[in-house]
Every structure is written in structure tokens, then in C-alpha cells.
Amino acid sequence: MKPVKVARPIKVARPIKVALIGNPTVGKSSLFSRLTGIGVIISNYPGTTVEVAHGRVAHDGVSLDLSDLPGVYSLDTASSEERTVLDFLRDERPDVILNVVDSTRLERNLYLTLEVLELGLPVVVALNMVEEAHAQGMDIDAEALSRVLGVPVIPTYIHRGAGLEELTHALFHPRLLKPRLTRYDRHVEAFIRQLMGMQLGLTRYEAIRLLSNAPEASKYPEGIRTAAEMMRKEVEQSHNEPIGDILAGNRYAEAGLIAKGVARQRQPSPEATLRERIDDLLMSPLSGFLILALAILGMLLIVFLVGGFLEDIIVGAMETYVISPVSGALVTHPLVLVIVKYTLIGIQAGLGIVIPYIMTFYLLMAVLENSGYLTRAAFLLDEVMHKFRLHGRAMIPLILGFGCSVPAIMSTKALQTKRERIVTSAMVCMVPCSARSVVIMGLVASFVSIPAALSIYLLMILITIAMGYVLGRTVKGEEMGFVMEMVPLRVPQVKDILDKTWMQMKEFIYVAFPLLIAGSAVLGVLQYAGILDVVNGLLAPVTTGILGLPPYTATALIFGVLRKEMALETLAVLAGTAQFNTVFTALQMYVFGVFTTIYMPCIATVTMLNRVVGLKDTILITGLTFLLALVISGLIANLVPLLAALI
Ligand SMILES: Nc1nc2c(ncn2[C@@H]2O[C@H](COP(=O)(O)OP(=O)(O)OP(=O)(O)O)[C@@H](O)[C@H]2O)c(=O)[nH]1
Ligand SMILES: [Mg+2]
Numbered sequence: 001m002k003p004v005k006v007a008r009p010i011k012v013a014r015p016i017k018v019a020l021i022g023n024p025t026v027g028k029s030s031l032f033s034r035l036t037g038i039g040v041i042i043s044n045y046p047g048t049t050v051e052v053a054h055g056r057v058a059h060d061g062v063s064l065d066l067s068d069l070p071g072v073y074s075l076d077t078a079s080s081e082e083r084t085v086l087d088f089l090r091d092e093r094p095d096v097i098l099n100v101v102d103s104t105r106l107e108r109n110l111y112l113t114l115e116v117l118e119l120g121l122p123v124v125v126a127l128n129m130v131e132e133a134h135a136q137g138m139d140i141d142a143e144a145l146s147r148v149l150g151v152p153v154i155p156t157y158i159h160r161g162a163g164l165e166e167l168t169h170a171l172f173h174p175r176l177l178k179p180r181l182t183r184y185d186r187h188v189e190a191f192i193r194q195l196m197g198m199q200l201g202l203t204r205y206e207a208i209r210l211l212s213n214a215p216e217a218s219k220y221p222e223g224i225r226t227a228a229e230m231m232r233k234e235v236e237q238s239h240n241e242p243i244g245d246i247l248a249g250n251r252y253a254e255a256g257l258i259a260k261g262v263a264r265q266r267q268p269s270p271e272a273t274l275r276e277r278i279d280d281l282l283m284s285p286l287s288g289f290l291i292l293a294l295a296i297l298g299m300l301l302i303v304f305l306v307g308g309f310l311e312d313i314i315v316g317a318m319e320t321y322v323i324s325p326v327s328g329a330l331v332t333h334p335l336v337l338v339i340v341k342y343t344l345i346g347i348q349a350g351l352g353i354v355i356p357y358i359m360t361f362y363l364l365m366a367v368l369e370n371s372g373y374l375t376r377a378a379f380l381l382d383e384v385m386h387k388f389r390l391h392g393r394a395m396i397p398l399i400l401g402f403g404c405s406v407p408a409i410m411s412t413k414a415l416q417t418k419r420e421r422i423v424t425s426a427m428v429c430m431v432p433c434s435a436r437s438v439v440i441m442g443l444v445a446s447f448v449s450i451p452a453a454l455s456i457y458l459l460m461i462l463i464t465i466a467m468g469y470v471l472g473r474t475v476k477g478e479e480m481g482f483v484m485e486m487v488p489l490r491v492p493q494v495k496d497i498l499d500k501t502w503m504q505m506k507e508f509i510y511v512a513f514p515l516l517i518a519g520s521a522v523l524g525v526l527q528y529a530g531i532l533d534v535v536n537g538l539l540a541p542v543t544t545g546i547l548g549l550p551p552y553t554a555t556a557l558i559f560g561v562l563r564k565e566m567a568l569e570t571l572a573v574l575a576g577t578a579q580f581n582t583v584f585t586a587l588q589m590y591v592f593g594v595f596t597t598i599y600m601p602c603i604a605t606v607t608m609l610n611r612v613v614g615l616k617d618t619i620l621i622t623g624l625t626f627l628l629a630l631v632i633s634g635l636i637a638n639l640v641p642l643l644a645a646l647i
């Protein structure tokens with residue numbers, strides 16, 4: 001079909017609203033970040049963006065308001081991402097749609113493009129990852145594709161900035177061309193035309209939505225709704241298929257035809273072949289599980305070694321050059337002394353314990369995320385996950401949980417059912433996040449032993465599995481029958497990794513660090529006033545009675561609710577030293593490590609849990625973790641001495 005071009009410039013005095021729409025992992029956020037200079041999380045797994053991000057680009061007095069939307073496979077209303085995109089289109093009414101297409105998966109991506117074209121808005125297509133398609137031996141004729149689709153198609157390679165100028169130009173000059181519209185089955189086409197004739201101004205898109213009984217169909221007058229209903233029944237009866245399937249089938253056929261017409265296949269490059277070989281190794285059950293185990297173990301060891309090395313340097317330097325000289329030189333009121341000393345120890349703990357471990361963790365996690373390894377781990381564990389009546393997709397939040405529970409729980413939004421979100425979020429709360437790793441590494445690995453620290457990770461993995469097993473069988477609701485898309489392996493972009501690590505560290509530096517310093521100063525005052533002793537005394541039956549720890553650990557555990565790593569920092573402040581082995585026995589350190597890891601998620605996690613699963617389930621999950629912490633660490637604290645005595 002040769003589209004007739006009727007180029008009509010759109011006149012808009014206000015900023016031009018551009019919505020980035022495309023399949024997951026096609027590079028929408030990369031493009032958004034490149035065009036606006038605004039940092040958004042970029043990862044190589046589907047479902048990274050779950051909330052809309054906004055940014056502005058100005059040029060010659062005109063601005064573009066870009067919105068980065070979650071990735072979708074179609075414009076139905078089946079998934080929460082699709083709802084977010086459709087709601088955005090309805091409420092924000094963008095002037096132009098920037099449809100980002102992955103050249104390596106052209107046919108599947110064009111399915112969405114065909115739906116986007118039906119919206120009747122100006123569309124610009126960014127044909128992204130052209131270099132990857134080229135390496136795979138696929139050449140796409142962008143001009144031919146533009147002619148077929150009836151809209152501008154601009155090849156891009158975002159990492160190199162290729163095509164971006166042309167793309168921006170097209171966005172600043174939106175034109176309503178004659179887009180290619182899917183020609184449906186003739187039965188369906190006849191009904192679309194009939195519906196359009198029934199109501200003045202009804203667009204083709206609206207007629208299709210009415211016919212497929214979309215949620216917004218209820219806002220139309222009764223007459224046209226009933227007619228659409230009858231038509232749908234007739235089509236479904238004659239085809240013996242739901243209307244959604246008929247429309248999807250027609251779009252797939254059309255997308256396939258277009259893709260075939262514009263792409264040419266050659267021999268793949270040696271690099272692409274090598275990538276496939278590596279992929280086979282990562283995905284075959286035997287080598288795959290071995291590599292997964294090595295990856296997790298290697299990551300923990302690197303964090304411990306690098307973090308421990310940096311910790312030694314920073315804590316030592318602070319002690320020698322700041323804390324000792326300042327405390328020695330201060331001859332003043334004891335309250336001032338206590339505040340200054342506590343504040344300095346707080347700073348020392350923040351700089352020395354947290355930054356080295358958390359930063360290393362985030363860096364490594366970012367490499368796993370951006371290489372595409374995360375999706376491979378999810379596929380590998382898919383079968384295992386089904387035993388918990390979960391989809392392999394749920395593995396992504398669980399692995400992200402090793403970094404931080406907050407984005408991990410946020411990413412459960414990409415799961416399809418509420419049931420899966422609840423079960424997975426509860427499991428995420430049990431995965432030792434990097435803050436809990438600070439406690440495990442900074443206390444147990446450093447002062448007890450590395451195997452002892454690893455045993456806590458193993459314990460947590462077992463608890464997570466048990467939790468998933470029990471909840472997977474008890475929480476009611478739909479199970480997900482959704483197949484996850486495998487993203488290609490990619491060499492992570494250094495900039496994406498550094499940006500992501502910085503975005504996550506920023507949260508610590510701007511929010512947690514001041515909190516930690518202020519908290520330490522307050523602790524000093526409370527200590528001086530004798531209030532801490534009262535609180536510690538009240539909680540002593542638990543801390544000393546059940547857990548066998550000194551009463552002041554109660555204060556550390558209370559502060560740990562603000563942020564988990566603060567439990568350890570506060571402990572250092574209260575114990576007056578970060579050389580924990582001088583004040584605690586190995587068992588006490590182990591018990592403290594286990595309790596801190598399990599008992600209630602930090603405040604930020606609780607807030608996110610509440611947003612994702614609701615208050616009732618948040619309270620249940622939090623209560624459950626507290627109970628588990630008490631039982632498990634209580635058992636360890638009391639059984640180990642008993643066993644030791646027997647032996
Ligand atoms: N090879 C190649 N990779 C790219 C290009 N653009 C983006 N990527 C990579 O594609 C992956 C996904 O990028 P994102 O920008 O997060 O994708 P997205 O479309 O926002 O994904 P969702 O938020 O999940 O929908 C990342 O690993 C990027 O580095 C490109 O032009 N070429
Ligand atoms: Mg994104």
C-alpha cells in the first residue's frame with residue numbers, strides 16, 4: 001500500500017508534548033536520558049521503568065516535554081504498564097508519539113507500532129539498535145519502512161548519539177502524515193465503518209476500541225454500544241475466536257509482512273556468534289546453575305574484599321587524624337564532648353562502613369542488570385519458581401533485592417497479578433539487601449569468620465524459599481501465564497553503570513548520611529540524659545533475656561529500623577569502638593547479625609510495601625519478619641551454647 005502524504009504541520013505554541021512508547025528494553029529511557037540530560041534508571045531487563053518520568057528539551061524558543069513511559073507489548077489494558085500508558089494518553093494528550101523500535105526484534109515491535117499509528121496522532125519512529133541488528137546480519141531499509149508506515153523512521157544508535165539530531169528535528173516539526181493503518185478482516189472492517197457512520201466524529205481508533213469492548217466503551221451512548229456488542233458477537237461466532245485474538249492475528253500478519261519487506265538477512269558477524277555461544281553456556285542447566293552460584297558467591301566475596309579494604313583505610317584514617325586529636329583537644333562541658341564525639345563516630349561509621357560496601361554492591365549489581373544476566377538467571381530459575389506458583393519473572397525483584405529492597409519491591413509492579421506482587425514483595429523483604437550486607441560483612445565476616453557470614457546468606461535464602469513456598473500456596477489469586485522476554489546479552493555501558501550507582505548512592509549521601517549524623521548527635525544527648533538506659537532497660541527481656549546481647553543493642557536495633565546499616569553504626573557509637581571483637585563474643589555478633597537481617601524491613605521499604613501491596617499486607621509481612629527474627633535468633637543464641645556444652 002502506497003500511503004498518500006498530506007503533510008500538515010501541527011501548530012502548538014506551548015511546549016510540544018512527546019510520549020516515548022515502545023516495547024520493554026528497546027532503549028526508551030536511554031533515549032530520554034540522552035535527549036533531556038536527566039538521569040533515569042537504564043537496565044537490560046524488561047520492566048525497568050514502572051513510573052512515568054518527565055523532562056524538557058528547548059531549542060530556538062520551542063520546547064519539547066518528553067515523557068518516558070513503561071515498556072508495553074500492546075495497547076490493550078491487560079497489564080498495569082499498558083494501563084499506565086493508556087491513562088497517560090487519555091489524560092496528558094501528547095502532541096507526538098516517539099515510538100522506539102528495537103531493530104533486532106522488528107516484527108514484534110511493529111505490532112505495537114501499528115497500534116500506535118491507529119491513535120491518529122503524529123508519530124516519529126526511532127529505529128534503535130541498528131548496529132546490533134547489523135551485527136546479527138540484518139539490514140533494515142529505514143526509508144522503505146518510512147514509506148510503508150507513512151511516518152518518519154530514523155535509525156538510531158543511542159550509545160553513540162547517532163541519529164539523535166535528525167530525531168529531535170522530526171520531533172520539533174511534528175506533521176500529521178498519512179499513517180499505515182492495519183487492514184483487518186473484511187468482516188471487522190465493515191463493522192468499523194458502520195460504527196463510524198453511526199456517530200459523527202467517531203474515529204477509527206474509537207470504533208475499534210468499541211468493537212473490542214475496551215473499558216472506556218462504557219462512556220458511549222447506549223445505542224452505539226449495543227450495536228458494537230451485536231457486531232462483536234457476530235464476528236466472534238463466525239470466526240469462532242474472541243475479537244481480541246482476531247484483531248491481534250491481523251496485526252501480527254501485517255507486522256510480519258512489513259518486516260519481511262524491509263529487512264534483509266546476511267551472515268551474522270563473528271561477535272554475534274560468540275555472544276550466542278556465551279549465552280548457551282549461561283542458559284544450559286548444568287553450566288548455567290554453576291555460573292549462577294559462582295556469580296553470587298563471587299559478588300559477595302568482591303564486596304567483602306573491596307569493602308573491607310576501603311573500610312580499614314577510612315576508619316583508620318578517621319580515627320588517627322580526626323577522632324583522637326579532636327576528642328583529646330576538647331576540654332569543655334561533658335555534654336558538648338559527648339555530642340562531638342558521637343557525631344564524629346557517626347560520620348566515621350557512615351564513611352567507613354557504609355560507603356565502601358554499599359557502593360561496591362551497587363556497582364556489581366548494575367553490571368549484572370545491564371549485561372542482561374538478570375534475565376538469564378530468571379529463566380534458569382523459572383522452573384523452580386513455578387514450584388512456588390510464581391513466574392520466573394519474579395526472580396528479578398528477588399535478585400534486585402540484594403541491592404536495595406525499595407526498588408526491588410517497586411519492580412514487582414511489573415508482575416501481572418496482585419497475588420504475585422504480594423508473595424514476591426514478602427520474599428524480597430527476606431533477601432539481605434546491601435544495607436544488611438553491611439552488617440553481615442562489617443560485623444560477622446570481619447570479626448567472626450567468612451563462612452559464618454556466608455551461613456547467614458544461606459539461612460536467608462532458605463527462609464526466602466520457605467516464605468515463597470508457604471505464601472505461594474496460601475495467598476489466593478490468579479496465577480500468571482505470561483512469558484518473559486529474553487533480552488540480548490550486552491556489554492554494559494560504563495556511563496549507565498556509574499549513573500545508576502550514583503543515583504542510588506545519592507539517596508544515601510543526601511538522605512541517610514545527614515540522618516545518621518543527626519541521629520548520632522541525638523544519641524549522645526539521650527545517653528547523657530540517661531534516657532537510653534530506660535529504653536534499653538524496658539527491652540532488656542528481649543535483648544538480654546532472649547538474644548543474650550548487652551542491653552544497649554536495643555537502641556542500635558531501634559535505629560536500624562530507620563536504615564538497616566544504622567544498626568551497626570549505632571552499635572559502634574554505643575560500644576565506643578568499631579573493633580567489635582573487643583566488646584562482643586563471636587556468638588553475640590552472629591546473633592546480632594541474624595536478628596538485624598531478619599527483623600522488620602527499614603522504614604523506606606515499609607513505605608514502598610504499603611504503596612505496592614496495601615496497609616494490611618504490609619502490617620502482616622512486617623509482623624511476620626519480626627516474629628521470625630525473634631524465633632530464629634533466639635534459637636541460635638540459646639541452642640549454640642547448649643550444644644557447645646554437650647560437645
Ligand atoms: N546495543 C544497543 N543497546 C542499546 C541502545 N540503546 C539502548 N541500549 C541498551 O538497551 C537496554 C535497555 O535500555 P533502556 O533505556 O533501559 O530501555 P527501556 O526501553 O527504557 O526499557 P523499559 O524501561 O524496561 O521499558 C540497556 O542495556 C541499554 O544500554 C543502542 O542503541 N544499542
Ligand atoms: Mg525505561
